[in-house]
Amino acid sequence: MSENENNKSSNKMWGGRFGSGPDAIMEEINASIDFDKKLYAQDIEGSMAHAQMLADNGIISAEDREKIAHGLNTILSEIEDDTFQYSRALEDIHMNVEARLRDLIGPAAGRLHTARSRNDQVALDFRMWVRAELTKNVTHLEKLISAFVGLAEEHVDTVMPGFTHLQTAQPVTFGHHCMAYVEMFARDRTRMLDCIDRLNECPLGAAALAGTGFDTNRHQVAETLGFREPTRNSLDSVSDRDFALEFLSNASICATHMSRFAEELVIWSTPQFNFVRMSDSFSTGSSIMPQKKNPDAAELVRAKTGRINGANISLLTVMKGLPLAYSKDMQEDKEPVFDAAESLELAILALTGMVSDMHINKDAMRAAAGSGFSTATDLADWLVREAGLPFRDAHHVTGAAVAMAEERNIELHELSLEDLQGLNASITKEIFSVLTVDASVNSRKSYGGTAPEQVRKQIAHWQKHNWV
Numbered sequence: 001m002s003e004n005e006n007n008k009s010s011n012k013m014w015g016g017r018f019g020s021g022p023d024a025i026m027e028e029i030n031a032s033i034d035f036d037k038k039l040y041a042q043d044i045e046g047s048m049a050h051a052q053m054l055a056d057n058g059i060i061s062a063e064d065r066e067k068i069a070h071g072l073n074t075i076l077s078e079i080e081d082d083t084f085q086y087s088r089a090l091e092d093i094h095m096n097v098e099a100r101l102r103d104l105i106g107p108a109a110g111r112l113h114t115a116r117s118r119n120d121q122v123a124l125d126f127r128m129w130v131r132a133e134l135t136k137n138v139t140h141l142e143k144l145i146s147a148f149v150g151l152a153e154e155h156v157d158t159v160m161p162g163f164t165h166l167q168t169a170q171p172v173t174f175g176h177h178c179m180a181y182v183e184m185f186a187r188d189r190t191r192m193l194d195c196i197d198r199l200n201e202c203p204l205g206a207a208a209l210a211g212t213g214f215d216t217n218r219h220q221v222a223e224t225l226g227f228r229e230p231t232r233n234s235l236d237s238v239s240d241r242d243f244a245l246e247f248l249s250n251a252s253i254c255a256t257h258m259s260r261f262a263e264e265l266v267i268w269s270t271p272q273f274n275f276v277r278m279s280d281s282f283s284t285g286s287s288i289m290p291q292k293k294n295p296d297a298a299e300l301v302r303a304k305t306g307r308i309n310g311a312n313i314s315l316l317t318v319m320k321g322l323p324l325a326y327s328k329d330m331q332e333d334k335e336p337v338f339d340a341a342e343s344l345e346l347a348i349l350a351l352t353g354m355v356s357d358m359h360i361n362k363d364a365m366r367a368a369a370g371s372g373f374s375t376a377t378d379l380a381d382w383l384v385r386e387a388g389l390p391f392r393d394a395h396h397v398t399g400a401a402v403a404m405a406e407e408r409n410i411e412l413h414e415l416s417l418e419d420l421q422g423l424n425a426s427i428t429k430e431i432f433s434v435l436t437v438d439a440s441v442n443s444r445k446s447y448g449g450t451a452p453e454q455v456r457k458q459i460a461h462w463q464k465h466n467w468v
Helices: 003-010 024-030 033-056 062-080 093-113 118-154 174-199 218-224 234-239 242-268 296-319 328-357 362-369 376-387 391-408 417-423 429-433 437-443 452-463
Strands: 159-164 167-173
Touching (some): 033 062, 033 093, 033 328, 062 093, 093 118, 118 174, 118 234, 118 452, 159 362, 167 174, 167 437, 174 452, 242 296, 296 328, 376 437
Antiparallel strands (some): 159 167
């Protein structure tokens, strides 16, 4: 063995079993420090709690604990000051920190790893990181929800077409449309809170997979690190990535909701619709067409969904065939989660910005609301309510009225009373009171409906929350 190879082997934390260092390709595929250094704060916080517990239970001395704490604080400062020297030969953030700790405090550093393994250590770090991301995204979603509630309050009476199959269906209010997204993002928020509750168990102390023979106090560590309790099964503790899968699943659902609104913004901002005008802050121009104003932020929010969904499928695929307990495959859990978390946060912030400062073209919305015979259902409902027709008969009469108006290239309310009575003699002039878009919207007073009085109740419900 060359001197270089000997040095290469001896600087490995697990080097006692091996006579030589890894092949360069093995080192390349095995190293995770390039991405898992993102866990440095969680790794150091977990080690602090672990060292304190070891000292409190007489497993290491108070003097060693003080040295460890001082060394870890020094490392934290070095990392945050960007003076810490990472080594790919040391594989990951855990071994990089431990090696530097040994440089700083000597043999006492080796006592820190007593009664734990990298398996439970990484499970802890990753769990804490995901918990922090979920907590942050709850706050971001609250701001997004607040932006939608504010927009809804401003446009309680703004009439627009409601669509099914992207065809004009019935008139609704823009405030009602906004409140639909409040419901979606509120569910996303509660899903993230639920995920925090489920993941809030501390795996540290499970060691490699079977627990430890040392007389540790896992409840102390859990409490110190803000967990509800320690995990109850050591095998599950080190092999569980449900918290990451659930985070990605929640992220995918949330991103899908954002993508749906982003798609609407892309459509609505076209000259053909002209429902909204995006601010310059969230638009770009063209390098060749000076008239263009592109809704790029909305398009990118829409596209981020693909990346987040891909991360979800990636980790599901990694985990689907792993026997208990830990396998190196699980090193592939972090990059997709890190990428999805970054994409999700950026998308929420961008959408919040767009919702907060886009301009709504009320006139274009109102004009479109009356197109496509959008009050046809109101005609059918009137025939049921006032003329006593069975709904299916009323539906047939209304269809004939629509066909007549379409043939003449006019709207329903432009048909004469004689035209309508020719279709059904029970129709009176009162029918015209329900054929306007305002009358249609105001009549939808059922709980959760689009009538402005109902939308105000929806808004008031959410404004009771102290974060709206």
